[in-house]
Amino acid sequence: MAMSFVGRIKRRKISLWGYFILALVVAGITFLPFYWAISLSIRNPIEAFTVAGLAVPFVQYKPTLNNWKTELATGETQKALFNSTIIAVCTALAVLVLGTPAAYAIARFRFKRPTNQDITVWFLSQRVLPPIATAIPFFLIIRFLGLLDTRTALIMVNTTFNLPFVVVIMRQAFIDLPIELEEAALVDGANYLRIFWKISLRLAAPSLAAAVLIIVAFTWNEFLFALMISGVKTTVIPVLMAGAVDTRGIQFWFVAVRTLIAMSPPVLIALLAQRYMVRGLTFGAVKG
């Protein structure tokens, strides 16, 4: 391995410990904001500003779960959690239904004009587009269709954003599968639809699962379009957070609770899908 060489040059244990401590500090600073959110969320409102520095619970103040109880008992929060979940899951399903067959077609069939590469690049190029460039037209289309403040509209928007991602990622997943199984099935008289459904999709299940997780996280986090389209009925978590501050002013302890509620699902997903993260975020260009 790469480091064994470096290790050979510098065999001194001290430098090894030095690097370890440095790594510890780096990881610590990265984690610090999460720690701060937790610490803030279990503080009494009075102590939000008075506890200094690192604010270690039990040492510097007596922790309480009251903020959590209050926030989770709020109807608005429950509704937003429900909306966010429904929209994220439906988006993931819609994207898979539309995207995986296309990915399969690009991976397994030859297109001449445009070529397979052209099609892949075309899908990929959608990601370069700043979302704001389609925001107003999208808003007007949604309004024209009478879908403002509906979950359907939010699912449509997020499907649009995530479709290119899934096509490009799943294309790579299908290419990585051995084609021999599919060819054997063809000889046995199965048609392509059956092969896709019975063999390829099943073999690509791990990539499929990772794609679903990543789409759910992206959809959960989407804010710009949710801000435009959602209303009272379809408030999602990010919009709820933004709105609550407008009306109530910033109350640190609730901000911390909401921050943690909002972040937990996607952060958990990042940890679950760690193995696929590098591949996913580089659109299959770098294998993690």
Place this chain on the structure above:
Amino acid sequence: MHQDNRIKFMFLLPAALWVLGFTIFPLIYGLRLSLFNVKIGSPDEFIGLGNFLHFFKDPYALNSTIITIIFVVCGVTVEMILGMLFALLFNRPMPGRGVLRTLMTMPLFATPIAVGFLFFTIFYEEGGLVNGILHLKIPWLSNPHWALVSVIAVDIWQWTPFCFLVFLASLQGIPDDYYDAAAIETKSQWQIFRYITFPVIQPTIILVLLLRITEAFKVFDIPYTLTTGGPGTATQVLTMFAYRVGFRFFNFGYSSAISFILFIIVMVIIMTLFKRIRQTYQ
């Protein structure tokens, strides 16, 4: 590859039609809007390139363009450098490397809106985390220059892990033989990085740079929550400017023009970068 079969179009079409309908069509519609003076309640009035010309005379537009460029250049540069340094660091054997690496993954998917609010409490001037730990009184959010620094710092916190993870993955893909061979020639770690590591992972570096630049230009959530574009317009990036013009002042035409200029800036940067990639491989 399978044999040619009509069914391939059946597989491809739903996704292609969806993109045509919900990305390409809105894009063209947006281009049309940008050529009109759109007012709610009265018919659209064609003004040609008027909105685009207005952009170049508008001091707010100039301000937002400069801020966006500072944000992208500073943020992405620091992310790339830190990401590389961290990757080199974590590429060494050490106890608990897996756990530490996992901790580094956490900011990646953290909801940007929530991140913005969280850092509002962290950068808060009285009783916030940063000033509290460092015993400073820096006006992180109320001073225009510091506010931009804060917004960039949050982006760095969230996206350095991305550069780090990708770089670490590509470092771990370098075969040991390369380093063994290099060991005969030199003992300088810098030379090994310069002549072995860097050339091998250079395509990855350019790819990460490309992805980061395109994402950084889209930034909206963090300034929206951390500073609401302020103080004044000190952190009003282009996406936010376009959003405000569109949805606060309902000037859809001008807002579309701003979005298109942002789109063109991103495209030009990507084209030049792609050209540079091709040149390196000729």
